[in-house]
Amino acid sequence: MxxxxxxxxxxxxxxxxxxxxxxxxxxxxxxxxxxxxxxxxxxxxxxxxxxxxxxxxxxxxxxxxxxxxxxxxxxxxxxxxxxxxxxxxxxxxxxxxxxxxxxxxxxxxxxxxxxxxxxxxxxxxxxxxxxxxxxxxxxxxxxxxxxxxxxxxxxxxxxxxxxxxxxxxxxxxxxxxxxxxxxxxxxxxxxxxxxxxxxxxxxxxxxxNFNASSAVVTCHGVSVHPGSAKNKLVNSMNIGAKFQALMPEHPTPETTEGYEGFYHLAAITPSIATTELLYILRDFDEQAMAAKKAFMHAKVNELNEQLTRGSVSIEITDSYFxxxxxxxxxxxxxxxxxxxxxxxxxxxxxxxxxxxxxxxxxxxxxxxxxxxxxxxxxxxxxxxxxxxxxxxxxxxxxxxxxxxxxxxxxx
The missing domain is CATH 3.40.630.10 (Zn peptidases)
Structure with a gap:
């Protein structure tokens, strides 16, 4: 054998x-x-x-x-x-x-x-x-x-x-x-x-196993030739950096174990006009997962209120339970x-x-x-x-x- x-x-x-x-x-x-x-x-x-x-x-x-x-x-x-x-x-x-x-x-x-x-x-x-x-x-x-x-x-x-x-x-x-x-x-x-x-x-x-969801945060900017960009260009990558700065350092995969859930920035697709941040959300408890989703929506709203130009949107999709x-x-x-x-x-x-x-x-x-x-x-x-x-x-x-x-x- x-x-x-x-x-x-x-x-x-x-x-x-x-x-x-x-x-x-x-x-x-x-x-x-x-x-x-x-x-x-x-x-x-x-x-x-x-x-x-x-x-x-x-x-x-x-x-x-x-x-x-x-x-x-x-x-x-x-x-x-x-x-x-x-x-x-x-x-x-x-x-x-x-x-x-x-x-x-x-x-x-x-x-x-x-x-x-x-x-x-x-x-x-x-x-x-x-x-x-x-x-x-x-x-x-x-x-x-x-x-x-x-x-x-x-x-x-x-x-x-x-x-x-x-x-x-x-x-x-x-x-x-x-x-x-x-x-x-x-x-x-x-x-x-x-x-x-x-x-x-x-x-x-x-x-x-974890309840699993993915969150795509889309940062919307404006692309203009940098030589004539004053007061016109909005760099979506900067907006993405601001959003990530609003996310917690804990809980993340590198700080959790056992039954602890987390937020995880898994991928970034950058450009001047549009930047996408892909997060995965994980938790064993359904209520805790709902709280994580609500937190991310709240951070999107918070950043939109701060921005004078450009915007952020979010789409959350459940993966498995x-x-x-x-x-x-x-x-x-x-x-x-x-x-x-x-x-x-x-x-x-x-x-x-x-x-x-x-x-x-x-x-x-x-x-x-x-x-x-x-x-x-x-x-x-x-x-x-x-x-x-x-x-x-x-x-x-x-x-x-x-x-x-x-x-x-x-x-």
């Missing part, structure tokens, strides 16, 4: 599947469909049932039940795209066997993984780590999840003595740009509940995953996701869908890495969830 898991993962990360928010198509990049077609052939060769790939890059398959007793269909989901924050092309993984706990040099470009910067490395001594070469991201988010799900299905096929109901698997496009669940056909998928295999360190089990309210009525889903981890000597770490997954949107589409660890770390950057030992545990947890569901419902 271990070597097959590693081989799969190393194959999958060679596909450049970085999504593109500027492209409205689904999938937003051709590499995602290339990976989907490769996975489709792999699933067919394994002998899985109902393998289907639609024109938008959603790949579904099913492992039929092997029990005579009626058992709930459960699902496992991972996404094929990688984040836009660093390149996903020409990934050159490094394999560190029996990690010694020290500094890991990433290629020849002076990048490194230093335990002083990443203290969690100290807990991984003795494990096999897979890193980048310091020039790209790795793609463990979420190709580790894909490799783990397929390896678990292969294990169940090879071990028919392990009881399970129908197991539905789904691989989605464009999760990193918030669209992964938009065209997901829950009815076609066929599961009563599912788990995204999209978490981080060993033991993570998450069924709470906290899945907690949709999962809590079905807490047996969490109990099964907890028990699976405990049975495998993995300490469950139930904590909120300071972000979102496909599972958040899917939960609101009627498919309760908490999140389980993959063994990956430092997602979205060139310091991303994964523990092969923890990836192997993720495979075992998937198999055990399938077994426990069958046993629980047979009683």
């Amino acid at each position: 271990r070597q097959q898991l590693l081989d799969r993962f190393l194959r999958y990360v060679q596909f450049d599947t970085q999504s593109n928010a500027a492209n409205g198509n689904c999938p937003s990049t051709p590499g995602q469909m290339e990976l989907a077609k490769t996975l489709q052939q792999e699933l067919l060769a394994m002998g899985l049932d109902k393998v289907s790939l639609d024109e938008h890059g959603y790949l579904f398959a099913r492992l039929p039940a092997n029990t005579s007793t009626k058992v709930s269909s459960i699902g496992f989901i991972a996404h094929m795209d990688t984040a836009m924050d660093a390149s996903g092309a020409n990934v050159k993984p490094q394999i560190i066997d029996d990690y010694d706990g020290g500094v890991i040099e990433l290629g020849n470009n002076q990048e490194q993984l230093d335990p002083q910067q990443y203290p969690e490395l100290a807990r991984l001594a003795g494990q096999t780590l897979i890193t980048t070469d310091g020039t790209t991201l790795l793609g463990a988010d979420n190709k580790a999840g894909i490799a783990e799900i397929i390896t678990a299905m292969e294990h169940l096929l090879k071990h028919p003595e392990i009881p399970h109901g129908d197991i539905c698997i789904g691989f989605t496009p464009d999760e990193e740009i918030g669209r992964g669940a938009h065209l997901f056909d829950v009815e076609k998928f066929g599961a009563h509940w599912a788990y995204t295999i999209d978490g981080g360190e060993l033991g993570e089990l998450e069924f709470e 906290n899945m907690k309210e949709k999962v809590e009525p079905h807490m047996h889903i969490i109990e099964i995953a907890e028990q699976a981890m405990t049975n495998l000597d993995v300490q469950p770490k139930i904590k909120p996701i300071r972000g979102g997954t496909d599972g958040a949107q899917l939960s609101f589409k009627g498919l309760p869908c908490p999140n389980v660890f993959t063994g990956g770390y430092n997602f979205h950057g060139i310091h991303e890495y994964a523990s092969l030992d923890q990836m192997e545990k993720a495979v075992e947890v998937i198999v055990e969830i399938c077994r426990l569901t069958a046993i629980r419902e047979a009683k």
